[in-house]
Amino acid sequence: MAESxxxxxxxxxxxxxxxSKARTALTRVGFDFKGxxxxxxxxxxxxLSLFALFFLLYGVTSDGIxxxxxxxxxxxxxxxxxxxxxxxxxxxxxxxxQLVVFILxxxxxxxxxxxxxxxxxxxxxxxxxxVSLNIRNLAGVPSVVYGILGLSVFVKFLGDFTGGRSVIxxxxxxxxLVLPLxxxxxxxxxxxxxxxxxxxxxxxxxxxxxxxxxxxxxxxxPGIATGIVLSVLRALGETAPLILVGAVSGFFTTGDQNVVxxxxxxxxxxxxxxxxWARQPKAEFEELTSAVIVVTxxxxxxxxLAAVLVRxxxxxxxxx
Amino acid sequence: MITNSPVxxxxxxxxxxxSALPQPNPVVFEIGNLSVFYGDALxxxxxxxxxxxxxxxxxxxxxxxxxxTVLRCLxxxxxLIDGARVQGMVSYHNVDLYDPAVQAVEVxxxxxxxxxxxxxxxxSVFENIAFGPRLNGIKKKSxxxxxxxxxxxxxxxxxxxxxxxxxxxxxxxxxxQQRLCIARALAVEPDVLLMDEPCSALDPIAxxxxxxxxxxxxxxxxxxxxxxxxxxxxxxxEQTAFFLxxxxxxxxxxxxxxxxxxxxxxxxxDPSDKRTLQYIMGQVG
Numbered sequence: 001m002a003e004s005x006x007x008x009x010x011x012x013x014x015x016x017x018x019x020s021k022a023r024t025a026l027t028r029v030g031f032d033f034k035g036x037x038x039x040x041x042x043x044x045x046x047x048l049s050l051f052a053l054f055f056l057l058y059g060v061t062s063d064g065i066x067x068x069x070x071x072x073x074x075x076x077x078x079x080x081x082x083x084x085x086x087x088x089x090x091x092x093x094x095x096x097x098q099l100v101v102f103i104l105x106x107x108x109x110x111x112x113x114x115x116x117x118x119x120x121x122x123x124x125x126x127x128x129x130x131v132s133l134n135i136r137n138l139a140g141v142p143s144v145v146y147g148i149l150g151l152s153v154f155v156k157f158l159g160d161f162t163g164g165r166s167v168i169x170x171x172x173x174x175x176x177l178v179l180p181l182x183x184x185x186x187x188x189x190x191x192x193x194x195x196x197x198x199x200x201x202x203x204x205x206x207x208x209x210x211x212x213x214x215x216x217x218x219x220x221x222p223g224i225a226t227g228i229v230l231s232v233l234r235a236l237g238e239t240a241p242l243i244l245v246g247a248v249s250g251f252f253t254t255g256d257q258n259v260v261x262x263x264x265x266x267x268x269x270x271x272x273x274x275x276x277w278a279r280q281p282k283a284e285f286e287e288l289t290s291a292v293i294v295v296t297x298x299x300x301x302x303x304x305l306a307a308v309l310v311r312x313x314x315x316x317x318x319x320x
Numbered sequence: 321m322i323t324n325s326p327v328x329x330x331x332x333x334x335x336x337x338x339s340a341l342p343q344p345n346p347v348v349f350e351i352g353n354l355s356v357f358y359g360d361a362l363x364x365x366x367x368x369x370x371x372x373x374x375x376x377x378x379x380x381x382x383x384x385x386x387x388x389t390v391l392r393c394l395x396x397x398x399x400l401i402d403g404a405r406v407q408g409m410v411s412y413h414n415v416d417l418y419d420p421a422v423q424a425v426e427v428x429x430x431x432x433x434x435x436x437x438x439x440x441x442x443x444s445v446f447e448n449i450a451f452g453p454r455l456n457g458i459k460k461k462s463x464x465x466x467x468x469x470x471x472x473x474x475x476x477x478x479x480x481x482x483x484x485x486x487x488x489x490x491x492x493x494x495x496x497q498q499r500l501c502i503a504r505a506l507a508v509e510p511d512v513l514l515m516d517e518p519c520s521a522l523d524p525i526a527x528x529x530x531x532x533x534x535x536x537x538x539x540x541x542x543x544x545x546x547x548x549x550x551x552x553x554x555x556x557x558e559q560t561a562f563f564l565x566x567x568x569x570x571x572x573x574x575x576x577x578x579x580x581x582x583x584x585x586x587x588x589x590d591p592s593d594k595r596t597l598q599y600i601m602g603q604v605g
Contacts, residue, residue: 124402196439200501202400204452204508205429214451219442318442 060297064290075291080252080268084284089292095167095247095269096236096299102171103178103235108228110175111182115224118183119190120212132187139180146177147244155245163264165246170267173241178231185227189220222314229307233300239271247272270296345372348512348542349394353408356389356398362568363389364576366408369561376538378553378584379546381563381599386576387546390563391514393417394544395431396424412512429456431512432505437521438497440489440504445481448489448500452508467507475503476533495526499533506537513537515545519552531556550600553584560587562596 068075071088078088122128150173154162162168193216201211217224252266268276270292277289349371356364364386371377371394379387389398396417398404410417417427441448449468458464468485472478477499481492489500498518505513515534519527527549534543535556547553553560561581565574580593591597598604 194439196435196437197441199397199400199433199435200439200441200504201451203395203397203428203433203435204455204504205425205427206451206455207425210455215441 057297060290060293062290063287064292064294067287067291068294071291076295080248080273084280084282084288087288089270089273089295091252092268092270092273092292093295093299095170095267095272098167098263098267099171099174099235099269100232100303102167103175103232104228106172107175107178107182107231111179111228111231112186112224114179115183115186115190116212116217119187120208120216135180135183139184142240143177143238144240144244146173147241149173149176150241150245165248165266166264167267168263169245170242170247170269173245174235174238177238177241178235181231181234182228185231186220186224189223189227190216192223193219218314219318222311222318225310225314226307229303229310233303236296236300236303237271239275242269242272243275270299345374347371348373348413349544350411350414351390351393351409352411354390354393354410355407356386356393357403357405357407358401359403361573362575364563365566367578369578369581371542371544372559373542374539375558376534376543376545376556377559377561378557379544379561379563380548380550380553381576381579382565382604383548384574384576385563385565387561387563388516389576390578391516391544391546394512394514395428395433397428397433399424429508430510431514432508432510434498434501434505434513434515434518436517438494438501440492440497440500443489444486445489445492445500446485449504449507452504456508471503471507472500474506474537475499476529476536477503493526495522495529498522498526498530502530502533506541510541512542512544515543517546517548520548527552550588554588557584560584562587562591562593562599564595564599 075088076093077090078086079091081087118128118132150169154169154172155164158169162172197215197219198211201215206214248266248268252268257265273292274289274296277285277292347370351367351369351371354364354367355362367386367390379391381387392398393406393410394412394417398406406418412427412431415422441451443451446464446468449471450464453464453467458467469478469482472481477496480496481500484491489497492500498521502513502518519530522530531552534545537543538556545553545557559581560583562579563576564579566577567574580587580591580596582592586592587596588600591600595604
């Protein structure tokens, strides 16, 4: 049997056959310390992130879930109140949803259109490069700065139209905040469309508009959709600009209003509630803060889920 | 061209009586002193040649010799590259393609193109072919079905895909995808088919099928094909243009030139330029 040769026996010196030479050469290097060390480092990093995340989630849910369990639907549907046992997040939930609608209606179309222009139409000159660079810079500007812009432009200058410290002002402010993010995400997605794909359509005599409409945008859509959702999620969590454009941090009542009055009236949003409740001196508000964080996390989770579904749909359509 | 009509036979006899050589096909493309620049860099210099109707013309030569660049001037595909500039003349049936009144989109509807890598759209087989006709305003499903079937038959792909017209084109093999791209180009009923190394990503069997297909449709289409494969040029083309890179000593930059353009048989057996002989013998390139 061949195997009997391959078992090294201490009493008999191994004959220097081709096999034994090959065996020594192939098994010379022992345990791969560097490789396993690197892998260990990577998994430790994942562990650290998970630990931080778990710690946060545990802290929030252990305080917040009992409130939600006790108050249930009442907590979600009640308006704000100074009485911790009666206050609810309805106005914050509504404000956040209104802000998302504003972003989807204003920032997304304008952002996509700008991206298509910059990627597909604009010639590659120093000016377009300058514009692209500035858009990237804008994406990094602290959100407080957008808040100041919103305060001076939408709340003060256009106050007659926006109603001052209203959801309209906040909606426009957040739209401008996410605009650079939407443009960058859409530009990246458009850039990822293979040139051969465009050429194929041009080669059949399609006009630039037809190529973009029928080939480029459908191909880039999953990427664009993901970018849009990430931008919206970013806006959902913004608090600083809302404080500046005057989201209500105490409580307010909303009586009978028509749509315009509602949009021009006082408003608040979920992250704003977290901020204002966390500052309340009453001890009960500590648990309420955790509860509203849980609600916010749930809204974020739902949005991400929706994003995945939308993305899959576009990807399926892309396969034909 | 093989036909059995008595008129065609008479034609041949008449020509035979007038001269020993058959009358050459009419000229489709007239290229005169064509130079192409990308930005400031010269890519091809002073190409002059005529491409004739209803036959296959092959462009051969080493990488970077400008054969694809010249090909892409024939349907204004170079317009899509930022900074590409053309000097000299390219005319199609005596119409200057670079005349400001000429619409590049209309040029490309009549002069179709097939690319190096198969590039089907991420849609179904049917929708890939129907895309072009739809652009031309054909909307009725029954009309489209007819066009799609005809195009697929011409590209000898119908029998393989007739049951999977609704499936994604990405499910086809590389060779099938390339024939799909040919069918897609034929569906808009072009006059000319430009092919930029259409077989370089395919295996020999798929290549063979495409070569057969090209020879079949060459009787009704004018085909210009860029190829790396000298055997392919020799097998399928009537005319061969040989391009080569030249080094500009002053600026130390390279550009392509047309070295020789003649009947394929002549180019491969008795070239008039020494550089062509070296290239086909495999001594350079």
